[in-house]
Structures are given as structure tokens and as C-alpha cells.
Amino acid sequence: MRIAVLLPCYNEELTIGKVIADFQRELPDATIYVYDNNSKDKTAQIAREAGAVVRREIRQGKGNVVRSMFRDIDADVYVMADGDDTYPAEFVHNLMQPVIDDEADMVIGDRHSDGSYGSENKRPFHNFGNHFVKGLINRLFRSGLRDIMTGYRVFNRRFAKTMPVKSEGFEIETEMTLHALDKRFRIVEIPIAYRDRPPGSESKLNTFSDGIRVLKTVFWIFKDYKPLAFFSIIALVLFILGLLVGIPVITEFFASGRIAKMPSAILAVGLMVLATNSLTCGFILDTIVRNHRDEYELRQSDYHG
Known part of the structure; x- marks a missing residue:
């Protein structure tokens, strides 16, 4: 040895x-x-x-x-x-x-x-x-x-x-x-x-x-090994921020039928879109990482060192 x-x-x-x-x-x-x-x-x-x-x-x-x-x-x-x-x-x-x-x-x-x-x-x-x-x-x-x-x-x-x-x-x-x-x-x-x-x-x-x-x-x-958890956390933060900005806008709309805080409405929508994109990236990258891990396991099984 x-x-x-x-x-x-x-x-x-x-x-x-x-x-x-x-x-x-x-x-x-x-x-x-x-x-x-x-x-x-x-x-x-x-x-x-x-x-x-x-x-x-x-x-x-x-x-x-x-x-x-x-x-x-x-x-x-x-x-x-x-x-x-x-x-x-x-x-x-x-x-x-x-x-x-x-x-x-x-x-x-x-x-x-x-x-x-x-x-x-x-x-x-x-x-x-x-x-x-x-x-x-x-x-x-x-x-x-x-x-x-x-x-x-x-x-x-x-x-x-x-x-x-x-x-x-x-x-x-x-x-x-x-x-x-x-x-x-x-x-x-x-x-x-x-x-x-x-x-x-x-x-x-x-x-x-x-x-x-x-x-x-x-x-x-x-980020590289646990992308779903990583991007889910980012998505959650963006979602919460979107709610904080968007709830006053929604409340105002139901009360008066109008949206006066247009910049807030645009920001809330943007944050929600970013949250959705982040979660989608997490799912896609998680699938890629799983496939990479499977390929690594196959290479390990072929290794005879």
C-alpha cells in the first residue's frame, strides 16, 4: 500500500x-x-x-x-x-x-x-x-x-x-x-x-x-449546490417586499376604485415578477444540479483507482 x-x-x-x-x-x-x-x-x-x-x-x-x-x-x-x-x-x-x-x-x-x-x-x-x-x-x-x-x-x-x-x-x-x-x-x-x-x-x-x-x-x-433553497430565499424576500409595497395600493384601489400611487404599483409588480423569476431559476438550476450529481455518481462507479 x-x-x-x-x-x-x-x-x-x-x-x-x-x-x-x-x-x-x-x-x-x-x-x-x-x-x-x-x-x-x-x-x-x-x-x-x-x-x-x-x-x-x-x-x-x-x-x-x-x-x-x-x-x-x-x-x-x-x-x-x-x-x-x-x-x-x-x-x-x-x-x-x-x-x-x-x-x-x-x-x-x-x-x-x-x-x-x-x-x-x-x-x-x-x-x-x-x-x-x-x-x-x-x-x-x-x-x-x-x-x-x-x-x-x-x-x-x-x-x-x-x-x-x-x-x-x-x-x-x-x-x-x-x-x-x-x-x-x-x-x-x-x-x-x-x-x-x-x-x-x-x-x-x-x-x-x-x-x-x-x-x-x-x-x-x-448557490451552486443548493440552488433551489438559495433562490427560494431570494424569491421570498422579494415577495415580502412586493407585499409591503403593494398592499397599500390594493387597499386604496378597493376603497376608492382608483390607483393614485402608480410608482408603488409598478414597483410592487416588478418585485413580484422578480420573485417569480428567481423561483423559476431555482427550479431550473436544481434540475441541472441533480443531473450533474447523477453524472458524477456514474463516473464514480466507473472509477477503478
């Missing part, structure tokens, strides 16, 4: 050597790949000296790195972690087992169940953002996942080779979770411990800009 450990890295010279050594200890037969994303320090040199296969991804962003990893690397089991030593390598066996036993297509390292993420992570807005996005996705897809945005994951070959990576940055974890939920991949969550970065190692995350990018990803996924 070919096992590939994937480590996206950007300026991780303080920790990458230890991370590689930890995974070499736990998985001595695995090939460890470090994709250097334009680091300005000695990350690539240290990783190469530690025995990893080092490659470079010139397009900045973790999503671009993951896209290249999935396309370039052939393996039976893919282990993805970060190069900042926040995910203990000793949990990798627990994460790999469901994939090896063919019980899961993607295994998620759940940081929240044991409470370590909330206590170790010193960025309270990240904790809030994680819970907000988790609640939104769980409600949207009627799932019960506990950790949507963890970077510690294990995939089988089927998932890695058939996932279209669209994100460029740190929203890639959210995209992988959304893709797995929408395409009904088997997901298993395994509790893991989380530790914050060691002193001197700086996070590349930006609370507000990365949070906005994640929310934009959720918004577009909502």
Missing part, C-alpha cells in the same frame, strides 16, 4: 524538520512530500535534508498547493497535515484505519471533541468563525460534523483524484468538506489533540480576510 504524507509549507523552517521526523517515525514506509509555497526561509532546504521529497508550487495559496498535490502524487492513502507542528503525528494511525478498512473516503481529524483546540488556539475570533461556519454547513447539508476546517485529514485515492479544487487559499478545507457532503462521500471523524504553534512560529492566517474568503466559498457553494 502506497502512503503519501502531504505537507503544504510556507515559511516553516522552525518546525518542518520535527514534523517530518515525527511522520517518519510513525510511518517509516510512507513517502513524505513537502510542497514549498514560495517560502522565504530555509523550509525547503531543511525538508530536503530531513529526507522529504520537496517540490515547489509557485502559485501562492494553500488551495493551489493541494490542487498540485492531488494531481501530481499517486498513492493509495493520502495523509494531509500542516508543517507547523500543530497536529501530532501519533494520531495518524487512527485516522488512516477507516480508509484502509474501506469504511471512509475522507477521515477528518476532529480538534474540538477533546477541547484542545479551544484551549490551545489563542485566536478567539477563529474559534467563533469555526463554530459559525460549522453550524451553517451542518444546517445546509443536514450533517453533524464537529470540525469543518481542520487541516489534518486522510483521503483514499478515489477522493483525491476526483475532487475539483477551486479554492486558492485556506478555504480549501471548507471546500473539501462541502464537496464530500454534497457528493455523498463517506466521512468519518476521529478525535485528535491540537497544540498551538511553538514560540517564534507565526500563523499565516488572517482572521478577517480568511474568514471573508471562507464565507464567500460557503455562499457560492450554497
Whole structure:
């Protein structure tokens, strides 16, 4: 069985050597790949000296790195972690087992169940953002996942080779979770411990800009994967606005037989037409998405990776 450990890295010279050594200890037969994303320090040199296969991804962003990893690397089991030593390598066996036993297509390292993420992570807005996005996705897809945005994951070959990576940055974890939920991949969550970065190692995350990018990803996924619900909400808003504008006009007409508020009448009709068009778009796009999902399932059944 070919096992590939994937480590996206950007300026991780303080920790990458230890991370590689930890995974070499736990998985001595695995090939460890470090994709250097334009680091300005000695990350690539240290990783190469530690025995990893080092490659470079010139397009900045973790999503671009993951896209290249999935396309370039052939393996039976893919282990993805970060190069900042926040995910203990000793949990990798627990994460790999469901994939090896063919019980899961993607295994998620759940940081929240044991409470370590909330206590170790010193960025309270990240904790809030994680819970907000988790609640939104769980409600949207009627799932019960506990950790949507963890970077510690294990995939089988089927998932890695058939996932279209669209994100460029740190929203890639959210995209992988959304893709797995929408395409009904088997997901298993395994509790893991989380530790914050060691002193001197700086996070590349930006609370507000990365949070906005994640929310934009959720918004577009909502529109693309759940178009009937998305456009129905828009139609409902437009319908309510049309009623608010149109009720006084209708009341006036029944009382006097005349319409004096002609601009309001035109606006109300326009809002109702837009609401109808939005709902119609939702039904049409929902049919297209269902057909696309059926075609994807057929391609999956023909996949023998």
C-alpha cells in the first residue's frame, strides 16, 4: 500500500524538520512530500535534508498547493497535515484505519471533541468563525460534523483524484468538506489533540480576510449546490417586499376604485415578477444540479483507482 504524507509549507523552517521526523517515525514506509509555497526561509532546504521529497508550487495559496498535490502524487492513502507542528503525528494511525478498512473516503481529524483546540488556539475570533461556519454547513447539508476546517485529514485515492479544487487559499478545507457532503462521500471523524504553534512560529492566517474568503466559498457553494433553497430565499424576500409595497395600493384601489400611487404599483409588480423569476431559476438550476450529481455518481462507479 502506497502512503503519501502531504505537507503544504510556507515559511516553516522552525518546525518542518520535527514534523517530518515525527511522520517518519510513525510511518517509516510512507513517502513524505513537502510542497514549498514560495517560502522565504530555509523550509525547503531543511525538508530536503530531513529526507522529504520537496517540490515547489509557485502559485501562492494553500488551495493551489493541494490542487498540485492531488494531481501530481499517486498513492493509495493520502495523509494531509500542516508543517507547523500543530497536529501530532501519533494520531495518524487512527485516522488512516477507516480508509484502509474501506469504511471512509475522507477521515477528518476532529480538534474540538477533546477541547484542545479551544484551549490551545489563542485566536478567539477563529474559534467563533469555526463554530459559525460549522453550524451553517451542518444546517445546509443536514450533517453533524464537529470540525469543518481542520487541516489534518486522510483521503483514499478515489477522493483525491476526483475532487475539483477551486479554492486558492485556506478555504480549501471548507471546500473539501462541502464537496464530500454534497457528493455523498463517506466521512468519518476521529478525535485528535491540537497544540498551538511553538514560540517564534507565526500563523499565516488572517482572521478577517480568511474568514471573508471562507464565507464567500460557503455562499457560492450554497448557490451552486443548493440552488433551489438559495433562490427560494431570494424569491421570498422579494415577495415580502412586493407585499409591503403593494398592499397599500390594493387597499386604496378597493376603497376608492382608483390607483393614485402608480410608482408603488409598478414597483410592487416588478418585485413580484422578480420573485417569480428567481423561483423559476431555482427550479431550473436544481434540475441541472441533480443531473450533474447523477453524472458524477456514474463516473464514480466507473472509477477503478
